[in-house]
Amino acid sequence: MPSEFSIKIYEIVKQIPQGCVASYGQVAALAGNPRGARGVGFALHRNPEPGVIPCHRVVFADGGVAPGFAFGGPDAQRRLLEAEGVVFLPDGKVDMQRCRWL
Template sequence: MYEVVRQIPRGCVASYGQVAFLAGNPRGARGVGFAMHRSPEPGGIPCHRVVFKDGGLCGGLAFGGEGIQRALLEEEGVVFLPDGRVDMARCGWLK
């Protein structure tokens, strides 16, 4: 699944379920979350580009604190909806 995440381009996001499906385990979204949290290459795998299917972001403990994931995505040009979720229609990978 790390190889799949490495393929997500800057400015795009994928859901945990999409990553699981593309990695060959269509029911493994939760496992993707655990794998992203335990990434063996901090900074080498763009785990911040993986979000919930509705565009929601991870909780505050991920990425070093509240707002870090959003800041990383905004830096890449990811667009957010007024409620704080990623605009999946505009920034979702492999629509």
């Protein structure tokens, strides 16, 4: 059974629109725990509804994709984001200025 914090995380991540990303810290703050970025990562790694909860839209604050992306690895996360129109910089990170949600 997911914790109350995890449930909040899932509800927030469901709101991230296609073509946008949020950072783990941003999601944590919106869920009421601004220091809970690591908890966001744990919750998304256990995503109970892949495809419904778009966890691929959550990246590191610097735009980096998760090396341990639970649903196919970092290449899969990047492919999913690119398919939605998320822009990557030459260094392989998401262009957070263009694609950050909120």
